[in-house]
Amino acid sequence: MTGLTVRKVAGALGAELGGVDLSRDLDDGTVAAIRAALNTHQVIFFRDQTLTPEQQLAFGRRFGPLNIHPYVTGMAAHPEVMEIIKEPSDKTNFGGGWHSDMSFLETPSIGSILYAVETPDFGGDTLFASQAAAYDALSEGLKRTLEGLNAVHSAGREYSAKGSSAQKRASMQVAEAEGLAGEFVHPVVKVHPETGRKALYVNPAFTMNFEGWTRRESKPLLDFLFEHSRQEAFTCRFAWRDGSVAFWDNRQVWHYALNDYPGQRRHMRRVTVDPA
């Protein structure tokens, strides 16, 4: 009995959880219930939380070790906490395109926990898309083809001078990775280690080509999958308020931070959970 409430927010994924204060030292039963809700709903949301960076770190560490982003400088005292800030004068936002986090690493993250410190008066929502639902909707023939494929992921294009991740933002330090980032191979169909559910694991930001295929050969099928996987039926949308938290599973969810709040400030803090 944890007192946790769960309310689905859309058909394919997403649930809002209530009855829990994430700033507290949570008991094992509550952590297990949150993990179970994440496994089932793929992205979970919490409202009206007040988290210091230390409390967000403590909450994140209940789910695994935390990642230090190789290209985005974290908080000076807490390098695992990435501050995602768009100032009123900034034109581009961070995360403004469909992607999952950190697939460009040899061991990609399992989840990200984003806390809203300051939200704009309008706009700034985040979209999420279930890559498990996207996989389920494919034909049996294409599923069979994809099961045998691996894909090459790299940060090099996105974290380049032209990529949207490294574009200048007044309050974020983002390094260029072009020519420095490695290439890592991951299966195109990822089996969730806890639920056994299959999900598509290609990433519009970081997937370069299928292993053993040229980029030119890969492009038509990747373009099809990128288009297929963002269909409205696979999505949900989260409207942030100060103190909201979203926790998504990077193994089965894409997200997209909307850039529709010109002239306003948006300040978020993210921790990213690695496999144990």
Ligand code: SIN
């Ligand atoms: C991200 O891509 O992690 C940022 C998402 C957001 O700011 O809504």
